[in-house]
Amino acid sequence: MKQAVQAEELRPPVTSIGVIGWIKNNLFNGTPNSVLTLVTLFFLWKTVPPLFRWAFLDSAWHTTGQACREAAGACWSIISMNYRFILFGFYPYEEHWRPFLAMMILVGLLFYSRDRNHWKKTLAYAWIIGLFAMGLLMKGGLFGLPSVESTQWGGLPLTLLLAIFGLTAAYPLGVILALGRRSKMRGIKVLCILYIELIRGVPLISLLFMSSIIFPLFLPEGVTFNKILRAQVAIILFTAAYIAEVVRGGLQGMARGQYEAAESIGLNYYLTMRLIILPQALKIVIPPTVSILISAFKDTSLVVIIALFDLLKTTQSVLSNPEWMGFSREAYVFVAILYFLGCFSMSNYSRKLERELSRGD
Amino acid sequence: MVGFLAYYLVSNTLINLERQKIASGFGFLHKESSFEIGESLIPYSAASTYTRALLVGALNTVKVAFIGIVITIFLGTIIGVARLSSNWLVSKLAAIFIEVMQDIPVLLQLFFWYALFCETLPSPQEALTPGAGISVCNRGVAFTIPEAHPAHRYMLLAILAGCVIIYLMRRWARKRQEKTGQFFPTFRVGIALLLGLPFVTWLTFGAPLKMDVPVLEGFNFQGGVMVSPEFIALLMGLILYTSAFVAEVVRAGIQSVSKGQKEAAMSIGLRPSLVLNLVILPQALRVIVPPLTSQMLNLTKNSSLAVAIGYPDFVSVANTTINQTGQSIEGVALIMAVYLFFSLSTSAFMNWYNKRVALVER
Numbered sequence: 076m077k078q079a080v081q082a083e084e085l086r087p088p089v090t091s092i093g094v095i096g097w098i099k100n101n102l103f104n105g106t107p108n109s110v111l112t113l114v115t116l117f118f119l120w121k122t123v124p125p126l127f128r129w130a131f132l133d134s135a136w137h138t139t140g141q142a143c144r145e146a147a148g149a150c151w152s153i154i155s156m157n158y159r160f161i162l163f164g165f166y167p168y169e170e171h172w173r174p175f176l177a178m179m180i181l182v183g184l185l186f187y188s189r190d191r192n193h194w195k196k197t198l199a200y201a202w203i204i205g206l207f208a209m210g211l212l213m214k215g216g217l218f219g220l221p222s223v224e225s226t227q228w229g230g231l232p233l234t235l236l237l238a239i240f241g242l243t244a245a246y247p248l249g250v251i252l253a254l255g256r257r258s259k260m261r262g263i264k265v266l267c268i269l270y271i272e273l274i275r276g277v278p279l280i281s282l283l284f285m286s287s288i289i290f291p292l293f294l295p296e297g298v299t300f301n302k303i304l305r306a307q308v309a310i311i312l313f314t315a316a317y318i319a320e321v322v323r324g325g326l327q328g329m330a331r332g333q334y335e336a337a338e339s340i341g342l343n344y345y346l347t348m349r350l351i352i353l354p355q356a357l358k359i360v361i362p363p364t365v366s367i368l369i370s371a372f373k374d375t376s377l378v379v380i381i382a383l384f385d386l387l388k389t390t391q392s393v394l395s396n397p398e399w400m401g402f403s404r405e406a407y408v409f410v411a412i413l414y415f416l417g418c419f420s421m422s423n424y425s426r427k428l429e430r431e432l433s434r435g436d
Numbered sequence: 437m438v439g440f441l442a443y444y445l446v447s448n449t450l451i452n453l454e455r456q457k458i459a460s461g462f463g464f465l466h467k468e469s470s471f472e473i474g475e476s477l478i479p480y481s482a483a484s485t486y487t488r489a490l491l492v493g494a495l496n497t498v499k500v501a502f503i504g505i506v507i508t509i510f511l512g513t514i515i516g517v518a519r520l521s522s523n524w525l526v527s528k529l530a531a532i533f534i535e536v537m538q539d540i541p542v543l544l545q546l547f548f549w550y551a552l553f554c555e556t557l558p559s560p561q562e563a564l565t566p567g568a569g570i571s572v573c574n575r576g577v578a579f580t581i582p583e584a585h586p587a588h589r590y591m592l593l594a595i596l597a598g599c600v601i602i603y604l605m606r607r608w609a610r611k612r613q614e615k616t617g618q619f620f621p622t623f624r625v626g627i628a629l630l631l632g633l634p635f636v637t638w639l640t641f642g643a644p645l646k647m648d649v650p651v652l653e654g655f656n657f658q659g660g661v662m663v664s665p666e667f668i669a670l671l672m673g674l675i676l677y678t679s680a681f682v683a684e685v686v687r688a689g690i691q692s693v694s695k696g697q698k699e700a701a702m703s704i705g706l707r708p709s710l711v712l713n714l715v716i717l718p719q720a721l722r723v724i725v726p727p728l729t730s731q732m733l734n735l736t737k738n739s740s741l742a743v744a745i746g747y748p749d750f751v752s753v754a755n756t757t758i759n760q761t762g763q764s765i766e767g768v769a770l771i772m773a774v775y776l777f778f779s780l781s782t783s784a785f786m787n788w789y790n791k792r793v794a795l796v797e798r
Binding site: 116 | 448521522526535542543545552737738740741751767771776780
């Protein structure tokens with residue numbers, strides 16, 4: 076009993092614990108900080124309530140464009156009335172379940188791959204089968220699915236397709252370039268350095284121009300290439316240079332002893348790389364690779380400029396409809412939220428992975 | 437094999453070019469461009485050559501990249517420091533800003549700002565005036581500027597002279613401090629020189645005060661300086677997007693300096709400003725500069741997205757040129773060459789700066 080009383084007497088003052096203590100410590104410690112907090116609070120009070128009113132209270136959610144113009148707030152109807160077109164573009168309306176299913180497969184695969192315990196050979200096969208199934212669902216022509224020309228593909232599936240296939244194909248190319256940059260053969264080394272530095276020095280848009288305007292000139296008469304595929308090639312070539320630099324960082328992080336040990340047990344170059352160096356080097360660079368995936372995902376929005384109907388372009392074509400003209404803010408906010416969700420979950424995952432890896436499992 | 441492939445591609449290209457009756461080579465550069473460019477730093481008209489048009493585009497790119505880089509470093513540093521603030525509210529707001537801006541494609545941000553500018557602001561007749569001499573409308577922002585006067589040129593010269601004097605003064609002050617230990621307030625004297633010299637020049641020219649005020653004439657403003665909505669949207673998108681990345685770079689740099697450094701500096705009796713200037717910043721800069729360089733390059737490269745909102749940057753002008761002349765190979769090659777030049781010169785400058793701040797092992 077006596078002890079309990081003592082413990083109570085030793086409790087810190089109310090102002091330094093609990094909510095008050097936290098507020099005092101984190102918001103009002105010292106005059107400058109207090110002023111800063113008050114100014115920030117004033118700023119928030121001035122901006123957040125009107126924004127909230129605009130977005131939720133005064134907004135129109137499921138009306139025609141005409142009714143929207145009379146509403147004082149945001150016009151979310153532009154999304155609710157057009158979301159099918161924004162998400163799927165010119166894909167035939169009755170077949171929208173196919174790209175949707177393809178996206179679900181992708182999300183499922185990504186979700187399953189989150190856990191590092193699942194990183195086995197079976198997962199690689201699952202990805203190959205999954206990507207193939209996605210392609211089949213999009214393209215059709217087999218198993219009674221009507222064929223859909225790739226010129227009709229658009230919206231979110233196209234964005235995801237460009238990002239995922241872009242990275243999958245760019246990864247091996249990037250690894251080869253990184254190995255080439257560290258090669259002892261001068262010619263290969265110089266070629267790889269030239270390629271990497273050239274690509275990293277120019278904006279993606281110039282490569283997209285190249286693929287859309289110049290590339291057709293390279294082909295013999297009569298041969299044409301699919302427009303999406305050309306943009307995809309440009310994205311792959313671009314991303315590969317960045318991956319090469321990341322992988323090079325991983326290769327440089329390898330201790331010399333690893334090479335020497337591999338040599339001393341008589342492994343040749345190919346086996347050294349495949350069995351000893353790359354598995355370790357690629358593991359180090361997983362977090363920066365995820366950042367490259369994020370920027371590749373964001374960069375796919377640039378195909379707007381060569382008039383592919385990705386998520387951004389479908390949104391813009393809704394905006395060019397006279398009924399919905401002038402509601403760009405709402406439409407762009409919606410697209411921004413989609414991109415944000417994608418990128419935020421990836422960057423969160425990359426941070427989690429970084430923590431796990433730095434713990435040295 | 438590579439040679440054979442190259443031969444195959446080149447021969448195909450030549451055949452195709454001949455079929456489309458496109459003459460290869462850069463001869464088109466001397467022809468009359470016959471298109472107008474919205475904004476230009478140098479005199480330009482539709483009668484000028486393609487070379488001049490492309491130069492205008494390149495200068496516009498430089499303009500937006502330079503202004504963008506300066507503001508981005510400033511804003512990014514503030515946000516990066518705010519992220520580390522002990523004030524919970526400020527730190528969390530900075531974190532939200534960084535995360536949101538990093539996760540939205542820059543092109544989307546450009547479209548958003550451009551749409552915001554064009555759709556929500558009033559027409560020139562009902563322009564907003566947030567401050568004296570500034571008018572904001574959907575055609576752009578009109579600023580009042582001092583009317584052109586010969587004094588301005590001399591004031592600029594005075595600023596340049598001030599810079600030279602400050603440079604010499606710093607060298608002299610450092611030498612004197614090394615020899616005698618006496619401290620000279622370089623910073624305060626420098627500021628006084630930078631402000632004082634142009635002011636004295638201005639006074640000697642009789643203090644010209646006449647202003648060039650933008651006036652509404654017909655459908656748009658005349659006089660003053662008009663900044664186009666395209667430029668503002670482009671600048672805003674680039675600044676907000678890149679400063680989020682710069683903030684992260686700055687945060688990492690400051691965090692890389694161990695706490696003991698600050699404590700040691702304070703224990704030998706340095707003032708807080710000197711702790712920051714002499715101990716923390718030199719060490720943090722070493723970590724900050726290389727990633728900062730790549731962010732600056734990213735900003736320059738991303739400025740090529742101007743073509744999507746119609747700001748006449750280099751890519752936009754080159755694209756018009758390609759559409760008019762059909763010289764696609766030369767056009768894209770020019771785009772690549774110009775950006776390579778920008779990239780290489782920026783990184784050369786930053787490498788030079790990096791060498792200055794880098795650790796000198798003794």
